[in-house]
Amino acid sequence: MADHEHKFMKYLRKERLPHIFCPGCGDGIVLNTIFNAIEMSEVDFENISMVSGIGCSSRIPGYVKCDSLHTTHGRALAFATGLKTANPKQDVIVVTGDGDATSIGGNHLIHAARRNIDLTVICINNDIYGMTGGQISPTSPQGSYATTAPYGSTDKPFNIAEVAKAAGATYVAKYTTAQPIQVSQAIKAGLENKGFSFIEVVAQCPTYYGRKNKIRSPVEMIHWLKDNTISLEQAKDMTEEELEGKIITGVYINKPRKEFVEALEDISTKISDIDPDTNINRAYRSE
Amino acid sequence: MADKELFVQGNEACALGALAAGCTFFAGYPITPSTEIAEVMSRKLPEIGGHFIQMEDEIAAVGAIIGASWAGQKVVTATSGPGISLMQENIGYAVMTETPIVIINMQRGSPSTGQPTRSAQADMMQTRWGSHGDYETITLAPSSVQECFDYTIKAFNLAEKYRCPVFVMADEIVGHMREKITIPEKVEIIPRQMPEKTDNYLPFDAPENGTTPMPSFGQGYNIHVTGLTHDKRGYPSTDDEETHTQLVTRLCDKILKNTNEITSIETEFLDDAETIVLSYGIPSRSALTAVKQARQKGIKVGYIKLGVVWPFAEEELIELTKNAKRIIVPELNLGQIYLEVDRVLGKYAKVELLSKIGGALHTPTEILDKIMEE
Numbered sequence: 093m094a095d096h097e098h099k100f101m102k103y104l105r106k107e108r109l110p111h112i113f114c115p116g117c118g119d120g121i122v123l124n125t126i127f128n129a130i131e132m133s134e135v136d137f138e139n140i141s142m143v144s145g146i147g148c149s150s151r152i153p154g155y156v157k158c159d160s161l162h163t164t165h166g167r168a169l170a171f172a173t174g175l176k177t178a179n180p181k182q183d184v185i186v187v188t189g190d191g192d193a194t195s196i197g198g199n200h201l202i203h204a205a206r207r208n209i210d211l212t213v214i215c216i217n218n219d220i221y222g223m224t225g226g227q228i229s230p231t232s233p234q235g236s237y238a239t240t241a242p243y244g245s246t247d248k249p250f251n252i253a254e255v256a257k258a259a260g261a262t263y264v265a266k267y268t269t270a271q272p273i274q275v276s277q278a279i280k281a282g283l284e285n286k287g288f289s290f291i292e293v294v295a296q297c298p299t300y301y302g303r304k305n306k307i308r309s310p311v312e313m314i315h316w317l318k319d320n321t322i323s324l325e326q327a328k329d330m331t332e333e334e335l336e337g338k339i340i341t342g343v344y345i346n347k348p349r350k351e352f353v354e355a356l357e358d359i360s361t362k363i364s365d366i367d368p369d370t371n372i373n374r375a376y377r378s379e
Numbered sequence: 380m381a382d383k384e385l386f387v388q389g390n391e392a393c394a395l396g397a398l399a400a401g402c403t404f405f406a407g408y409p410i411t412p413s414t415e416i417a418e419v420m421s422r423k424l425p426e427i428g429g430h431f432i433q434m435e436d437e438i439a440a441v442g443a444i445i446g447a448s449w450a451g452q453k454v455v456t457a458t459s460g461p462g463i464s465l466m467q468e469n470i471g472y473a474v475m476t477e478t479p480i481v482i483i484n485m486q487r488g489s490p491s492t493g494q495p496t497r498s499a500q501a502d503m504m505q506t507r508w509g510s511h512g513d514y515e516t517i518t519l520a521p522s523s524v525q526e527c528f529d530y531t532i533k534a535f536n537l538a539e540k541y542r543c544p545v546f547v548m549a550d551e552i553v554g555h556m557r558e559k560i561t562i563p564e565k566v567e568i569i570p571r572q573m574p575e576k577t578d579n580y581l582p583f584d585a586p587e588n589g590t591t592p593m594p595s596f597g598q599g600y601n602i603h604v605t606g607l608t609h610d611k612r613g614y615p616s617t618d619d620e621e622t623h624t625q626l627v628t629r630l631c632d633k634i635l636k637n638t639n640e641i642t643s644i645e646t647e648f649l650d651d652a653e654t655i656v657l658s659y660g661i662p663s664r665s666a667l668t669a670v671k672q673a674r675q676k677g678i679k680v681g682y683i684k685l686g687v688v689w690p691f692a693e694e695e696l697i698e699l700t701k702n703a704k705r706i707i708v709p710e711l712n713l714g715q716i717y718l719e720v721d722r723v724l725g726k727y728a729k730v731e732l733l734s735k736i737g738g739a740l741h742t743p744t745e746i747l748d749k750i751m752e753e
Contacts, residue, residue, distance in 0.1 A: 105603070108614060141596045143446070154603055154615065159596040161449060162605035162615075163442065164472050170439035174446025174454075175596060177430050178404055182450075182597045200442075203435040353430075360425045 100127040103137060105157050112151055114222075116310025118269040118295025122216050123152055125272050125293075126185070129279030141182045143172040145192040147223050148297075149216035152187045166197030169204040172211050180210070180353045183283060190217040190231040194250050198230075205259035205288050209352040212282040212289045215252060218297035226300030233337050237304040253292045257344045262287035264344035268294040268317040271341065278343070287351045294339050383562040389527040389553040390457075392560055393483050394419035396531030397455045399566045402481075403429035404454040406443035408436055408462060411495040412551040413485035416457035437462040441469035441480070448478045449604065451571060451595030453535055457483040459551075460502050461492055463509065470544050471510030472606045474630060477583070477590065479538035479571075483531065483547040485554035486711075488738050497738025498551040500660055501712040506546040507689050513627055515634035517641055518546040518689035520660040524558035530686070536569040537641060541633055542590045548688065550711065552661045552740055576600065584611040585629060588636040634690050643686035644695060648674060652681025654705040654750055655728075657696075657720055659685040662709040662741050669746035680750050688716060693723045700724055707749055709733040709741050 113119045130137050142153035146165035153160035159182075163171045168186050176184045193201050193215045204211065220238055221227040228238040228245050231252060235244045253266040263285040265278035275293050282289030296302065296313035307316050317339065324342035327335060387395070394416045397405070405420040421431040430447070434440040437458055444454035458466065463484050473480050486502050488494025502509075506518045517537050519530040527549060534545040574580065574592035582602045585591040594600040607615040608623045616622040634641070648670060649655070658666040663684040670682040683699060685692065700706060706728050708717040717732040724730055733749045735741050 105614075107612075138599070139597070154605065157601050159449075159601055160603045161446065161596070162603065162607070163445075164468050164606060167438060167442040167469065170434065170442030171446035173432065173434070173439070174404070174406060174443030174448075175450050176446075177432060177443070178447035178450030178452045178454075179595075179597050199435050200439055203439070356425070356430055356432075360428050363426055364428060 100124065103127050103157055104155055108155055111155055113148065114299040116296065116298040116313070117148070118218060118293070118297070119149055119152060119216060121269040121272055122149070122214065122275065122293050122295060123155070125275040126214065126279055128276040129283060132276060133280040133283045135183050135283045139181070139183050140185060141175060142185045142187060143168045143175060144187045145197060147189040147192045147221070148218075149187055149189040150192055166192050166195070167200060168192065169197060169200040169211070169213070173204060173207070173209055176209055176211055177353050177356065180357075184211050186211050186213045188213060188215050190215065190219060190252065191221050191229045194230045194252055194255065201256065202259035205256050205261040205290065207352040208260060208262055208287045208349055210286055210288070212279065213291065214279060215290065215292045216295050217252060217292055218295045218301055220297050220301040220304070222297050222300050226304055236301075238300070239304070251340065253290065253344045256290035256292075260288070261290045261345065262348050263289040263346050265342065266292040266294070266339070266344060267341045268321055268339055269296060270314050270317045270321065274341070281346070285346070285348065286354075287348055382564050384559060385562060386557060386559050387524060388415065388555055388557045389521070389524045389549055390415035390485065390555065391419050392524045392527035393457065393531045393547060393549070394423065395562065396528040397481065397535065398423055398427070399528070399562065400453065400532040400535035401568050401570070402453045402455050402535065403427065404444060404447040404452045405430075405456065406432045406434050406440045406447070406454075407456045407458065408434055408440050410459045410462045412487055412554050413457045413459050413483065415554070416483060437465035438468060441466045441473070441482070444480050445469060445473055445476070445478045448480055449596050453479070453539075453571070455481040455483065455535075457485070459485050459487045459495075460489040463502055463505055467505070467510040471512060471514070473544045474510070474514045474516065475606045476604050477542040477593070477630070479542050479593070480544050481531070481534045481538050481547065482544060483549070486548060486550040488736070494738050496551065498661065498740060499711045499736060499738070500548070500550055500662070501715065501736070503548065503688060503712065503715040506548055513631060515631045516544050516546060516689060517541065517634060517687065518548050519686060520548045520688050521553055522659070522661050522663045522684065523553065524556060525560045527553060528560050528562065532566055532568070536567070539569045539571055540590070541637070541641070542593060543634065548660065550661050574600075581611040582613050583609060585633070588629070588632045590633055638690040638692060639695065641687055641690060642692040642695065644692055644699070645684040645686065646699060647682040649681040649683070649699060651679050652703055653679045654707065655681045655683055655700055655703045656707045656709065656746060656750065657683040657685070658709050659688050659716060662711060665741045665743045665746055666709055668743035669750060672743060672747050673750045678750060691719050691723065696723060697727070700728060703728045705753065706730045707733055707746070709735070709746055711735055711740070
């Protein structure tokens with residue numbers, strides 16, 4: 093059987109399979125693109141640590157044969173900030189979802205982006221809370237249905253990629269699970285960017301989003317993603333009404349600037365020639 | 380280098396204690412009356428190649444120190460009541476994942492934002508069960524600036540030994556009071572215990588009532604750390620009653636069954652004492668003075684100070700107070716540790732609360748008056 097084993101099986105904790113994802117879920121496609129991106133990039137798989145929060149997508153690191161921290165809901169970026177700062181040699185990948193990253197974890201997202209800490213964040217956005225059974229999320233399209241939006245969602249959804257860009261991320265890209273090549277390339281670019289990289293992958297959740305919104309099969313959902321996808325280029329000439337409900341894909345920003353941990357280390361280098369045995373009380377002296 | 384003498388405030392002494400214990404990482408959020416700890420750490424840590432991060436809130440502060448702890452560093456955060464409330468979620472995570480972290484809480488008047496610049500001891504129960512679930516933690520209560528230094532070092536050592544969150548529960552008075560302290564030339568430090576890398580390595584396979592060595596991320600152990608109920612490999616196993624029972628029982632027992640190892644109690648004049656003033660933290664300063672004054676009046680009164688409040692030193696306290704008829708518990712709250720003292724000692728002696736809130740410390744006279752009430 094080993095001959096027929098999937099080429100990425102070597103990266104998985106085989107003893108943990110089968111996984112918990114529903115048939116037709118987008119998380120498997122994204123996991124595939126992550127491995128593909130690692131192989132395409134200069135990053136060494138052995139050097140990778142993964143961090144996640146809570147939700148379906150946050151279960152991904154638990155299946156990957158690397159050091160993995162499955163944390164509290166929304167807080168993955170806070171944990172990852174500590175992990176990366178304390179050992180900047182690691183390549184840290186954060187896997188999160190729309191609810192985890194933008195609802196309960198929204199504050200951590202904008203601040204990690206602002207700091208430009210060298211993390212590669214893969215946000216799998218399925219427009220719904222899957223793990224808890226299909227509730228509305230901050231990215232659910234206006235008018236879409238969920239168990240907590242039985243009359244349709246009234247709220248304006250986030251375009252998470254725009255949020256990450258506005259907050260200061262230095263690499264931001266957005267694609268769908270119908271564009272696995274582009275997703276792989278974006279993750280590769282994110283891994284190689286020395287700074288905060290945010291890759292949003294709009295994904296299908298046939299079990300809850302599909303069922304609640306009458307897009308019943310995974311194949312139908314992929315078609316639905318494709319039909320609603322436009323490029324950043326196309327979006328330029330469209331009105332706000334025309335853009336409603338559209339998934340605007342492409343590279344939102346790719347503009348490196350000084351990375352957070354590097355900036356901290358610069359300070360250390362600059363001041364560490366200070367004699368540590370000088371009066372330890374110096375911290376309180378006016379200078 | 381000989382012992383050093385300094386004249387510093389309690390907050391600064393906590394920071395110096397953390398550095399002496401080998402701390403290289405601080406993440407925190409400004410809050411009165413603990414902010415000076417963050418300020419000192421922000422100044423000192425870059426000098427030794429450590430890292431200081433001011434996070435976006437206290438939830439993130441604990442998240443960051445847990446992350447840094449898994450990267451192999453000794454970590455601390457500092458806060459006060461409103462911050463400790465926000466931290467509870469990730470404190471529970473540190474308990475469940477057996478992550479060594481130290482949290483310094485300079486208590487202030489509460490509930491809610493309460494009295495930012497006044498003293499209290501009203502967060503004592505929050506360090507025990509403030510997060511959801513069954514668990515045990517370790518809580519130290521310094522009553523002087525010297526103890527801020529000493530107990531912070533001890534907190535780091537206990538965190539490494541028992542792999543759990545350890546609290547240093549001081550208060551606004553101790554935090555802002557200036558006293559002379561001695562920094563010893565040599566400080567006993569427990570380093571992180573690294574496991575042996577074997578083929579069948581089980582990161583969460585601890586002996587009964589014990590802890591297991593902790594690997595760091597990036598060393599090739601490929602471990603999975605989760606707040607979900609997990610088996611000895613660290614893998615989620617959320618439906619199995621046996622796994623959950625074993626895990627949670629072990630997490631509690633590794634503290635409770637080592638209570639005598641963890642706790643520290645100071646006593647004075649207990650031999651013939653009929654009345655005992657039992658205190659922790661800053662009120663013990665007034666308590667000792669009051670007890671000495673009462674002794675001068677010929678009253679048979681003794682003094683007990685809990686250096687470690689949680690785990691509660693039940694057995695030792697029963698032994699120490701067996702001849703006492705009356706136990707007075709002065710606290711800067713409406714009765715928190717009093718309830719625990721009454722639970723343990725109430726069947727042997729009359730336990731009385733001497734409560735004070737509003738920000739000021741009990742005066743020795745107030746405690747003396749209480750001693751002389753009968």
